[in-house]
Structures are given as C-alpha cells and as structure tokens.
Amino acid sequence: MDENALLAEQLAYYRAGAAEYDRPYAEHADLQELPRCVDGLPIAGDVLELACGTGQWTRLLAARARAVTAVDAAPEMLALARARTASPTVEFVEADLFAWRPPRRYDTVFFAFWLSHVPPARLPGFWDTVADALAPGGKAIFIDDGPAGAGAEDVLADPAVPAAVRRLDDGSKYRIVKVFHEARALTSDLTALGWSVRIRTVAGQFIGIAEPAG
Numbered sequence: 076m077d078e079n080a081l082l083a084e085q086l087a088y089y090r091a092g093a094a095e096y097d098r099p100y101a102e103h104a105d106l107q108e109l110p111r112c113v114d115g116l117p118i119a120g121d122v123l124e125l126a127c128g129t130g131q132w133t134r135l136l137a138a139r140a141r142a143v144t145a146v147d148a149a150p151e152m153l154a155l156a157r158a159r160t161a162s163p164t165v166e167f168v169e170a171d172l173f174a175w176r177p178p179r180r181y182d183t184v185f186f187a188f189w190l191s192h193v194p195p196a197r198l199p200g201f202w203d204t205v206a207d208a209l210a211p212g213g214k215a216i217f218i219d220d221g222p223a224g225a226g227a228e229d230v231l232a233d234p235a236v237p238a239a240v241r242r243l244d245d246g247s248k249y250r251i252v253k254v255f256h257e258a259r260a261l262t263s264d265l266t267a268l269g270w271s272v273r274i275r276t277v278a279g280q281f282i283g284i285a286e287p288a289g
Contacts, residue, residue: 088249093151120182130156
C-alpha cells in the first residue's frame with residue numbers, strides 16, 4: 076500500500092464525510108463525556124490546534140486560550156468549524172499537516188484523534204513539527220483512541236501502514252491510516268524522540284501531555 080495514496084484517500088474520506096463526522100459524539104456516551112476533560116488540562120495562552128475537524132474541540136479551547144490557530148486540510152471540515160466557533164480569537168488555516176510548518180510558536184499544541192492517523196514512518200517528523208511550534212515551557216496535549224478502539228474499526232490485515240476501512244452513508248468506502256497506540260509503547264517512543272510525556276487512559280481513549288525533555 077503506497078503511503079501517499081493512503082493519505083490522499085484519508086483526506087478524501089474526511090472531505091466527503093464532513094457532514095457525518097460529528098455523529099459518534101452524539102451516539103457514544105464516552106465521547107460525550109471526553110470533552111469535559113479539557114477543563115482539567117493545562118491549556119493556556121496561544122493555542123495551536125492540529126486537525127481541528129468540525130470544531131468539536133476548538134470552541135472549548137477558545138474558552139481557555141488567549142487565541143487559537145486551528146489547522147485542518149479539509150475545507151469542508153473547516154466550514155463546519157467556522158460555523159460552530161464564532162470567536163474573534165480563533166483563526167482557521169487550511170493546510171496539509173504533513174507539509175505545513177508553524178509560522179510562529181505557541182504555548183499549547185493540541186490535537187484530538189489525529190495521532191492515530193499519522194503513519195509510523197512519519198511520527199518523528201510530525202513530533203519535530205510539534206516541537207518547532209512550542210514556545211519555551213509549552214506543552215503538547217493529545218487525545219486519541221487506544222487499542223480498545225480497534226474493535227469498532229474494520230482493520231485491514233497486515234498492511235504496510237496500519238490502516239482501516241471507513242464507510243459513508245452513501246456506501247462509499249475509504250482507507251484511512253489508523254494506528255492504535257498503547258500508552259506504554261507510545262510513552263517509550265516519545266521518550267526516544269526526546270519528549271517527557273505522561274499518558275493516562277480515559278474510557279478506552281488516552282490523554283497525553285508532552286514537553287520537550289530538558
């Protein structure tokens with residue numbers, strides 16, 4: 076499976092399925108509860124949100140931040156996020172997160188349900204981008220599915236890049252990158268990349284806080 080083709084298909088899925096994206100938040104009790112954890116996270120100052128999607132988290136970040144820059148590659152997602160987040164302190168940016176580089180530094184970098192869509196080979200480069208985006212003393216905060224999430228996915232067997240198949244209401248099918256990180260292994264991987272990280276699990280998902288070591 077070609078990694079670039081898989082990432083292109085992943086973006087096509089999120090563009091085509093933008094209107095369906097919020098459905099799990101209405102259907103699953105654990106996802107309904109998860110946004111409440113934002114109140115207990117060290118979100119402050121200028122915030123960069125990566126893969127903001129439809130703005131489920133953007134509006135919560137805006138309530139805690141001085142300003143938010145929210146980035147996503149899908150214009151359909153950004154249109155929904157703009158409609159949901161009517162705040163003069165939020166700037167939306169359309170960009171490919173694998174090519175985009177932060178123009179300045181932020182106190183907090185936040186991403187929810189994005190890390191699992193980063194191919195393992197691109198993980199070091201992605202975390203280099205996060206490090207470049209952080210101001211001194213800044214923190215990266217991330218939320219995602221743990222291994223338990225695999226039970227709800229149509230996981231492809233033995234692909235070159237961990238992947239799953241997603242279906243939309245019109246019957247169309249798309250492959251997406253889907254890496255179900257285990258908290259201990261992810262902690263070890265990030266430590267090896269030069270991060271100090273704390274990860275805890277919440278109802279099958281995990282919440283991590285990372286800082287550049289030293």
